[in-house]
Amino acid sequence: MTRAFLALVLRDLRLAARVGGSGAMGLVFFLMLVAVVPFALGPDLNLLARIGPALLWFSAVLATLIGLDRLFQTDVEDGAIDLILSSDTPLEVLVAAKGVAHWLTTGLPLALLAPLFGLLLALTPGAMLAVAATLVVGTPALTFIGAVGAALTASLGRGGLLLAILVMPLMVPTLIFGVSAANAATGGTIAFLTPFLILAALSLVAIVIGIFAAAAALRQSA
């Protein structure tokens, strides 16, 4: 079981890294969104610093969405899904492996680079750290909520828009608590830990429910 899990994670990491892989796509999209905002809003550093955490989180949600539709679709298209479905390892374990690989190539790099991109939005060092910490804890929720939508739309040719409509509303709570935790760290009336722990709880729930729901959806749709 561990062997199949690791093999699938490793394969997806390799595919993301090789030519034609989508490894850096989310990151580049993230950078573009963040870089364009100061041009649109003008060089008002106070304004940028105030809305910076929210902008970074919003961009992270969109950057996660952009590659999600291919999560299971490529395997359905080339038939590799037959191998995954006929494995003697439970499908839930393999869906978890797909999610972990996706998070390692999308969510984690976004979180690690968020402080750097925070420079573009004139964030204070404290705010940068808070955004990075909330993204590390919150992006697994985005990945595994998205995995359900990706599994549902796996056999549709162009399921990208449908996927976004399906999963975006479910990502809103994560977004709300992610941003409020990041804001709480830089001042405000509530303690940082309150929204941060709720965010962590949302992630844990999303991982568990996402794995089972995506596996069930995959059995039906693929």
Added chain:
Amino acid sequence: MRISVEGLACRRGERLLFRDLSFSLASGEALVVTGRNGAGKSSLIAMLAGRLAPAAGAIRAEGIGEATLAEVTNHVGHKEGLKAALTAEENLAFAGAMLGRPRLSPREALARVGLARAADLPAGYLSAGQRRRVALARLFVSRRPLWLLDEPTSALDAASQVRLAEVMQGHLAEGGLIIAATHAPLGLEGTKTLSIDAHVPSVDLPGGAEGERA
């Protein structure tokens, strides 16, 4: 092990592809499924692989313990399941990890299909026939008794077809089972054959307007 299929029917959308299809197959036996295009050969293979629910009838397997039929099946469909960016060896190593019950290493399996030299090439660089052979090499990386093959000889040259017939004969001699959907003769001795055309509902016989819609 033994597979028995009784009164199987297949419905895709509104259309009834076949019905009342029955056969049984024991260890060491091979079944060749024939039929015109669109008759439902691939659908039958998909049902046996557990990917499609039968509209009626039942598929039973004996002698496989608690495993499901899908877990003892090595299925090579018309989609090869190869990742173009991964090498032939990496593709097979992944297949081996998914299928479990390890048998030959990926390199040995590639040597069996005469592709030892292509092991380090990305699958995307291979020709159609070579890709098919890499997919067939999957049969050797795992010790699964039932081989489900959908058009196994397509894109294969004459020498590879002979080689395929030899390995299939070897698999049967070891007590394996083979179910293959094909138009071309496989060159196997003593196989059972099943023509799906005989089980197609009469309104849907060849020549009718419906019959041509695949």
